[in-house]
Amino acid sequence: MDELNMKRVERIIRFALKEDVWTGDVTSEAVLESSLQADAVITAREHGIVCGVQVAERTFFTVDPEVRFRPLVKDGDHIEPGREIAFVEGNVRSILRAERSALNFLGPLSGIATRTREMVEAVKGTKSRIYDTRKTMPLHRYMQKYAVRVGGGNNHRWGLWDMVLIKDNHLRAYGMQTKSVNNENIIKNIIRRARESVQSNIRLEIEVESVRECGYALSEKPDVIMLDNMSVEAVKEAVELRKKMELEEEIPFEVSGGITLENISDYARTGVDIISSGSLTGSVDSLDFSLEIVLKHG
Secondary structure, rough: OOOOOHHHHHHHHHHHHHHOOOOHHHHHHHHHHOOOOOEEEEEEEEEEEEOHHHHHHHHHHHOOOOOOOEEEEOOOOOOOOOOOOEEEEEEEEHHHHHHHHHHHHHHHHHHHHHHHHHHHOOOOOOEEEEEEEOOOOOOOHHHHHHHHHOOOEEEOOOOOOOOOOEHHHHHHHHHHHHHOOOOOHHHHHHHHHHHHHHHOOOEEEEOOHHHHHHHHHHHHOOOOOEOOOOOOOHHHHHHHHHHHHHHOOOOOOOEOOOOOOHHHHHHHHHHHHHHHEEEHHHOOOOOOEEEEEEEEOO
């Protein structure tokens, strides 16, 4: 698992603090002396996979470099309710100024890592690997995709710029452009056009919605074929078709759409290579953490 680029993370943190703190914490400034020092502890309230410890630490540091953050876990660790995540020591006003932003990073990132780990565990023993999608919070994709890796998953394309992914709307628009209604011609010709138009190192994937469309795509040998919103039985048929065509190199299949923890193992057992799920980053519940002041000095 690679490390976070903290310079990139710091920019996100600064915007988050500007949103939450803006001109100051009027409550703490009204009732707490500016010199007051304290200790605090961050505690988990749920079980799961922790992610975002470094981000939380850097949030406190950004508010006040004098605040000490002592982590007790690292990203990727399994945690249980009541587990102490970190001790924080320093100026009370600074701690409270950073508290919500730090927890707002820690909770969602841990939720993503936890959901990812559950899906990774569900496909163990098969060839399938878990991937994320572009269904991320704008401006938070970098950290959300990091959380997927912490959970044991893999990152799909980062944006529109790093991979050709021909989807249903591209196919419809291409049919309008070429005045064609023949699915076979549309699929084959759009793959050929994409191949001719992009650099050879850009991977090309196409989305299909039926076994027949999968056959059309296989004949043009894209780098990946996405079987979108297809039933387990239809995916099995597509895998069998791939075997029958006896291609020189097996073209990886990705399944996407309607993937849940309840059905993911069924899809994995069909023999597909990639299972992608927008729910990893798009509709995951945050893990709950709390920060409590535990000791006041002088």
